[in-house]
Amino acid sequence: MKVLHILTSLNPIAGGVAKAVDLAVCALDSVGFASEVVCFDEPEASFLRSKHYEVYALGPANNMYSYTENFKEWARVHLRNYDHIILHGLWQYSSYGGYLFWRKYASTSSLWVMPHGMLDPYFQKAKDRRLKAIRNWFFWKFLERQVVNNSNGLLFTCLDELKLARTTFKPYNPKSEIVVGLGIDSPISYSYSLSEAFKSTIPALNERPYFLFLGRVDSKKGVDLLVKAYRSLRVKHADIPDLVIAGPGLESAYGQQVLSDAAGDDRIHFPGMLQGAAKWGALYGAQNFILPSHQENFGIAVVEALACGTPVLISKQVNIWREIIKEEAGIAEADTLEGTINLLERWLNFSEEQRRLKKDNASKAYRQYFTTNAFGENLRVLFNK
Numbered sequence: 474m475k476v477l478h479i480l481t482s483l484n485p486i487a488g489g490v491a492k493a494v495d496l497a498v499c500a501l502d503s504v505g506f507a508s509e510v511v512c513f514d515e516p517e518a519s520f521l522r523s524k525h526y527e528v529y530a531l532g533p534a535n536n537m538y539s540y541t542e543n544f545k546e547w548a549r550v551h552l553r554n555y556d557h558i559i560l561h562g563l564w565q566y567s568s569y570g571g572y573l574f575w576r577k578y579a580s581t582s583s584l585w586v587m588p589h590g591m592l593d594p595y596f597q598k599a600k601d602r603r604l605k606a607i608r609n610w611f612f613w614k615f616l617e618r619q620v621v622n623n624s625n626g627l628l629f630t631c632l633d634e635l636k637l638a639r640t641t642f643k644p645y646n647p648k649s650e651i652v653v654g655l656g657i658d659s660p661i662s663y664s665y666s667l668s669e670a671f672k673s674t675i676p677a678l679n680e681r682p683y684f685l686f687l688g689r690v691d692s693k694k695g696v697d698l699l700v701k702a703y704r705s706l707r708v709k710h711a712d713i714p715d716l717v718i719a720g721p722g723l724e725s726a727y728g729q730q731v732l733s734d735a736a737g738d739d740r741i742h743f744p745g746m747l748q749g750a751a752k753w754g755a756l757y758g759a760q761n762f763i764l765p766s767h768q769e770n771f772g773i774a775v776v777e778a779l780a781c782g783t784p785v786l787i788s789k790q791v792n793i794w795r796e797i798i799k800e801e802a803g804i805a806e807a808d809t810l811e812g813t814i815n816l817l818e819r820w821l822n823f824s825e826e827q828r829r830l831k832k833d834n835a836s837k838a839y840r841q842y843f844t845t846n847a848f849g850e851n852l853r854v855l856f857n858k
Contacts, residue, residue, distance in 0.1 A: 474506050474507070474556040474557065474856060475506075475507050475508075475509065475554065475555045475556055475557075476501055476506050476507070476508045476509075476555065476556065476557045476558075476559065476856070477508075477509055477510070477511065477552070477555040477557070477558045477559070478494050478497060478498065478508060478509070478510045478511070478559050478561055479510075479511045479512075479558065479559070479560050479561065479567050479568075479571045480494055480510070480511075480512055480560075480561040480562055480567055481512065481513050481534070481539045481562065481565045481566075481567045482512055482513060482514050482539075483495075483510070483512045483514055483518075483520060483521060483524070483528065484514060484518070484520055485520060485748075486689075486721050486746070488689060489589065489770070489771070489773050490561050490562050490589050492773050493561065493587075493589055493630075493655060493771075493773065494510060494561055495524075496655060496656065496657055496658075496773070496845065496848070497559070497561075497587075497655075497848075497852070498510070498526050499658060499845055499849075500656060500845045500846075500848040500849035500852060501849055501852055501853075502849075503845055503846060503849040504849040504850060504852070504853040505853075506852070506853065506856065508526055509526060509527040509528070509529065509555075510524075510526060510527070510528045510529070511528075511529045511531060511544070511547070511567075512528060512529075512530055512531070512532070512567075513530075513531055513532045513533075513534035513539050513541045513544070513566070513567060514530045514532045514533075514534075515530060515532045515533045516530040516532070518530065518532075529547060529551075531543040531544050531547055534566070538565060538566050539565045539566050539567065540566045540570075541566070544566070544567075544570050544574070545570075545574065548570075548571075548574035548577075548578055548579075549574070549577075549578055552574055552575065552578045552579040552582075553578055553579045553581070553582070555579065555582055556582055556583070556856070557582060557583045557584075557585065557856050558571065558575055558579065558582055558583070558584050558585070559585045559586075559587055559628070560572065560584070560585070560586045560587070560620065560624070561587050561589060562587075562588065562589050562591055563586070563588055563591045563592070563617050563620065563621075564591060564608075564609060564612055564617065568586070568617065568620050569616045569617065569619075569620055571584075571620075572584065572619060572620040572623070572624065575624075576623075583625045583856070584624040584625055585624060585625055585626060585627070585628050586620060586621060586624050586626075586627050586628065586647075587627070587628040587629075587630075588621075588627060588629075588634075588638065589630070589770055589771075590630075590634060590768065590769070590770025590771070590792070591770075592621075592637070592638035592641050592642070593634070593637050593638070593641065593768055593770065594637060594640050594641045595693075595767060595768035595790070596609065596641075596768070597609065597610075597641055599693075599767070599768075601692055610642075613642045618642065618644065618645075621645065621647055622644070622645070622646045622647055622648070623648075624647070624648070625648060625649065626647055626648050626649030626650060626651055627647045627649070627650050627651070628651055628653045628855075629650065629651065629652045629653065630652070630653070630654060630655040630770060630771040630792070630793075631652060631654065631655075631771065631792050631793050631796075632652055633792035633793075633795070634652075634770055634771070634792050635650050635652055637792075638650075651855060652851075653848065653851040653852055653855065654842070654843070654847060654848045654851055655771050655773070655776075655843070655848055656776075656843050656844045656845045656846070656847050656848035656849070657773065657776055657777060657780060657843060657844070657845060658845045659780060659844075660753055660756070660777065660780050660781055661753055663753075663757045663781075666750065666754075667750050667751075667753050667754035667757060668754045668757070668758050669754070670749070670750035670751040670754045671747070671750075671751045671752075671753075671754030671755045671758060672754070673751070674744040674745075674747065674751050675717065675742045675744050677739070677742065678715060678717070678742060681714065681715050682714035682715070682760050683714050683715040683716065683717045683742075683758070683759055683760065684703075684714050684715070684716050684717070684759060684760055684761055684762075684763050684786075684817070685717050685719065685755055685756065685759035685761070685762050685763065685778075685783075686699060686716070686717065686718045686719065686720070686762075686763050686764065687719050687720060687747065687752070687755065687756065687762065687774045687777075687778075688720045688764065688774050689720050689721055689722045690718065690720050690721065690722035690723050690725070690727065690728045690731055691722055691725075691727060692727045692767075693766060693767050693768055693769075694764065694765075694766050694767075694769075695764075695765035695766050695767055695788065695808055695813065696718060696727075696731050697727075697730065697731055697734060698765045698808070698809070698810050698813040699716070699718070699763060699765055699813055700716075700718075700731055700734045700735050700741065701734060701810055701813075702765075702810060702813040702814040702816075702817055703716045703741065703817065704734075704735075704738060704741075705814060706814065706817055706818060706821070707738075707740070710821055713740075713817075713821065714760050715740045715741070715742060716740060716741045716742070717742045717744065717755065717759070718731070718735075718741065718742070718743050719743075719744050719745065719746065719747045719752075719755060720745070720746055720747075721745065721746045723743060723745070753781070756777055756778050756781040756783055757781045757782075757783070759778070759783050760783075760784075760820075760828070761783060761784045761785065761786050761803070761820055761831075762774070762775065762778035762783050762784070762785045762786070763785075763786045763787075763816065763817075764785070764786075764787045764788065764791060765786075765787070765788045765806075765808055765812065765813040765816065766787070766788050766790055766791055766808065767788070767790050767808045768790050769787075769788075769790060769791040769792060770792055771792060771793060772787070772791045772792075772793060775787060775791060775793065775797075776793075776839060776843045778835070779797075779802060779835045779836070779838050779839040779843065780836070780839040780843070781835075782832050782833070782835050782836045783832070783835055784802060784803045784804075784820075784828070784831035784832055784834075784835050785797060785802065785803035785804075785835065786803055786804045786805075786806075786816040786817070786820060787803060787804075787805050787816075788805065788806060788807065788808035788812060788813075789805050789806065789807060789808065790808045791805070793842075793843075796838065796841075796842050797838055800834050800837055800838035800841060800842075801830070801831065801834045802831060802834040802835040802837070802838035803831060803835065804816055804819050804820065806819075
């Protein structure tokens, strides 16, 4: 069987949807399904060269709606060749356009929508997203509710995402709601070269222990809370590990504010976006991974940390926090300054034995819930019905 994935962009800087599509392709391959991908990036984009699957890049789509006139003709010729189609994400031309062309050219195929958290009520309530919230309301009324309610169903990464999606827009009447999960391959095995690759990005770190944030420096991620909490605890804990904040976004207004909040503290490091060996070296070597996010549909980087045996300190707005707490693989608190301080302080007050146990449980939690095999099997069962 052939599966087509449609999304706006495979650019890794754009966020988790691009990575989730990579993972979905791998998961389906593991159970014998062939996947191809349509995106609206420019065909010459450098990040497409490393893809191990067929990509049809139909861009450029240099507009707010990510519209590209190339999609209609491609869909007319090719869309009927697929057994199953998954629309990844909402609010862009890739979702409503994909739905329209499915109805016109490929209605005998099944159409599924994987919203990747984009139906979370957070996005309609956040103060810094008021204009986007109004836009989304109009998009829902005239466009996206058709996509959600008339496709074969919605695919969710976890139960919390499913429950939250029911509360945001009306009328919300999908034909089916299915938790398929999300999973990653086992990471590359640890080697000293991974640590060296990471340390080369922060020479000032030397051999000191560190806490790790790995992701976009964005207001949704609560990075400002992390910096403020860390600096407040340095007063009481002189031996607190360094803090590494690794990811794109420092050039934004929010990123500049985070840099200002951290100014003068030589124990907070900003190496930028880490990839490849440097990223895995950072994850393997961290005392813990920290994400005090205000909204996180799944948290791929959280799962990557677990796979490396690194405990995670997260907010209860990360939708997989219940599984992590159940397996005692980390700590979860509120997405507030007080909650973030509690995350760090609870960890600092752990004994070495308690920390070692969290590390052991991190690997177990990954194997229990978040492997590629489990994700692929869920999709296989769904598509074979």
